[in-house]
Amino acid sequence: MNIENRVLVGVGDIKIDKAPAVLSTFLGSCIAVCLYSPSRKVGGIVHFLLPKAREMQGEKIPRKEKYADTGIPELLRRLKNVFNIEKDDFVAKMFGGANVLKMVNRRVGEENTAAARAILRELKIAVVGASTGGERGYKIDFDLATGKVFCQVFNEEVKEY
Amino acid sequence: MAHRILIVDDAPIIRLMLKDILTVNGYSVVGEGNDGNEAIEKFKELSPDLVTMDITMPEKDGIRALQEILAIDQNAKVIVITAIDQRDSLMEAIRAGATDYIIKPFETDRVLSAVRRAFGEE
């Protein structure tokens, strides 16, 4: 994996690319859903914040990338459009959803994890790797040459998914 | 016998700093509390001569704990030690019955002078 090809994905953003790019991001209670086409060696990450886009009338609605229900379909749409992929040959991996600030009232990380799984199920995309939950942050490097995700939970060894 | 003091603050480092200042100067720290609920429990259990009370704490804040302590013992001595340096906040604490009000970050002398004054030693 060549770090020089690293593209950082910010909070509430989508990045798509092709091999040899490496997409990287950091997570707490947010979730990164990584979609990958093994046949085309292209993929992308949506780093979403919350399960559901709020209905806002008369206000400027924040970008689709920020929510699971709008962000995951948007990632799939962009990958299909930009790389002209007709067939749905994507697999998914997902990471994050930690309770870093040890919140007791609302566990956003757990809500995000459940939302991502439900939406991927609706889209009929198989989840082939995941590491979610806990109370520590995640750093992930998604290598588009292989589809492998190198995931490090804070203070732990890097694991391959 | 040394005056008995209960320290209430959600930050262990502030409790440690206050404990050092007070014990070195001859006071006895009989207990520590992490929030307003613990303050009340420990006040009932230990009957300290004085309480130092932070305002911004989880669960129950220091002003509510101060009011409840005074409801248990109207002569209780409670010094509020807080980072909130605002007139409204000071007035709220004084109205609630605080003996004195110290702003964090504090100097050793300021803590000692407030405690001594509370005990009529100054």
Place this chain on the structure above:
Amino acid sequence: MDMSADGSRPNKAVELIIQLSVDRVSQLLSKFIKVGAQISLEKAYVTDLSEATARVNAEDVQSEVIGSIVDVTGDAPFKFLFYADAPACLTLTDLVLQRKVGTSTDFDIYVQSAMQEIGNILASGVCSVFAADFNIRIKPTPPKVAHDFLGTILQEFVMETAAESDQVLIVESRFHIVRYNLRCNMFILPSPGTEGVINKFFLDQI
């Protein structure tokens, strides 16, 4: 103060309150650790939080930090973050406790607590500026502290605000404790609408 970093400028009232707040924070930090803390960076800019978080992470990819996040509630709510890299937090703890620098070697409860209390004192200082100079009533809630990747702490810090709005005002400051060559960082992230409130209170004062 650099107000033109990568976006449009905040209004005059907000510029003034930010400048007063950062000065106050620097004074309080110096007083708490009993060593001078200089302001080495002070900028306020309107930015896209996705881009801003990617940029900060790109500058410091591997960084392990302890951060203290404070939610300030009231008339003009904002979020406050103070963080420093892990070795700097050990030194800050020794300075707060007036111990020989090098005494703290483990990330024990006192290191977490030192950062918690620095967050509390500095955020309370900003609240005092809002109250004293602008008559705006706000107060801090207890800080939440985490020892983690910088990227993770930043994500937790911005997430609520980013979920509400794409383009936001952010205040970024760095402090340099020259004597120990320590660097620590502060961000203030006003909730959407807070700028307007500050401006209104400012106009009421003049």
